[in-house]
Amino acid sequence: MIKTIKADGSEKEFLAGMKKRSSEVNAEVEKTVRAIIDDVAARGDEAVKEYTARFDCPDMQYYRVxxxxxxxALTNADPDFVNSMLNAQENITAFHTRQKQNGYMMTDESGCILGQRVRGLDRVGLYVPGGTAAYPSSVLMNAIPAKIAGVGEIIMVTPPMKDGTPNNDILVAAALCGVDKIFMCGGAQAVAALAFGTEEIPKVSKIVGPGNIFVATAKKLLYGTVDIDMIAGPSEILIVADDTANPKYAAADLMSQAEHDKLASSVLITTSQRVADETVKEIERQVADLSRKDIINTSLDNCGAIIVCDDMxxxxxxxxxxAPEHLEVLAANPLEYIGKLTNCGSLFLGEYAPEPLGDYYAGPNHVLPTSGTARFFSPLSVDSFIKKSSYIYYTRDKLYGAKEDIVRIANRERLTAHANAITVRFED
Structure with a gap:
């Protein structure tokens, strides 16, 4: 069961273990993924189909859906499910629309023009886990900001289910978001196909979306050939709680992330020993009725903790x-902590803003930095799907006025060809 630690210095060993858990590299996985990437680069669709048959299903109904x-799938879907997805889509769209940026242009009396263009990427690849671990919410969270950014084409890859068919919930989400093409393949082979392009799967500029260790490793190895969203580690939740916190809610929220993965990290930091003790009891009571209780218990045993400290x-x-992925505040005045909690992927304030609200519905993106990278990385957003470029137009007179400064700086850097490219224009 989850351990309780006093914040008297003994918590440092646990924190060090968390960092080690996130930074470990599996050499065997990397070796396997490199071989798959090389094979897909050499043989294209043939290799992708072979790996899909080996790892997912030997008898796919389709390659491209x-x-x-x-x-x-959309027409025949449960109307209540579709309605819930539409409501979530509306919230996600409203939030991300505010992120959209416009280009700008500056001019002066000489006719000089400076500007910046903001454009959506031409084509983006969206990886969506399939089978029993299908997450239609991830389709919404990735495809909606891409569409708002003006991405030209969204190519989805998702593994087939064991019977060779696509997951219908994934198809529903894709239909709602206007995904352009869907291919039934997963794993490192699907990531490689998107990065290199094959005869059937178009080459993309960026790959986004969650996946297992093979998917994450492939994205890491192919970064540079293609852009990626981030290298995601196991899921994380951290709850900061004072003595007014409801242990029932704290326990439920810790387990909401622990059920993801045996390496998921669920941590409660509280100023109250009573809250700590009662949260442990609530975990023991609630976990018995949960479908993934074995994963939850293993996760809490290995990567969970309740840290009791003196003050907030x-x-x-x-x-x-x-710097956790998800950070909840269960306190008398949660809004007080907006300015104090500076490192997190997403901040959930108060007992009626549990983490699953952000996962599915509220509007902010659920693709968040993990493994302490929230110190310098940001959540997925419209910005993730745009590129910026500047443009410059100078008149002859304007360049002549800047000539001496440019040449002086170029010569100072011993880049005489740079200086020459300026002076040659005024030799006549």
Whole structure:
């Protein structure tokens, strides 16, 4: 069961273990993924189909999912599920629309023009886990900001289920978001196909979306050939709680992330020993009725902790050091901590803003930095799908006025060809 630690210095060993858990590299996985990447680069679709048959299903119904199959999935879907997805889509769209940027242009009396263009990427690849671990919410969270950014084409890859068919919930989400093409393949081979392009799968500029260790490793190895969203580690939640916190809610929220993965990290930092003790009891009571209780128990045993500290300032200090993916505040005045908690992927304030609200519905993106990278990385957003470029137009007179400064700086850097490219224009 989850361990309780006093914040008297003994918590440092646990925090060090968290960092080690996130930084370990599996050499065997990397070796396997490199071989798959090389094979896909050499043999294209043939290799992708072979790996899909070996790892997912030997008898796929399709490679590219026909458009009519996607539309049929939406037409025949549970109306209540579709309505819930539409409501979530509306919230996500409203939030991300505020992120959209415009280019600008500056001019002066000489006719000089300076500007910046903001454009959506031409084509993006979206990786979506399939089978029993299918997450239609991830389709919304990745495809919606891409569409708002003006991405020209979204190519989805998703593994087939064991019977060779696509997951219908994934198809519903894709139909709602206007995904352009869907291919039934997963794993490192699908990531490689998107990065290099094959005869059937178009080459993309960026790959986004969650996946297992093979997917994450492939994205890491192919970064540079293609852009990626981030290298995601196991899921994380950290709860900062004072003595007014409801242990029932704290326990439920810790387990909401522990069920993801045996390496998921669930941490409660509280100023109250009573809250700590009662949260342990609530975990024991609630976990018995949960479908993934074995994963939850293993996760909490290995990567979970309740840290009891003297005051909320210390709690915030530890939270900022951990820089978690999800950070909840269960306190009498949660809004007080917006400015104090500076390192997190997403901040959930108050007992009626549990983490699953952000996962599915509220509007902010659920693709968040993990493994302490919230110290310098940001969540997925419209910005993730744009590129910026500048442009310059100078008149002859304007360049002549700048000539001496440019030549002086170029000569100072001993780049005489740079200087020559300026002076040659004024030799006549």
């Amino acid at each position: 026909p458009d009519e199959v996607i539309q049929d 300032d210390k709690a915030c200090e530890i939270a900022n050091e951990i």
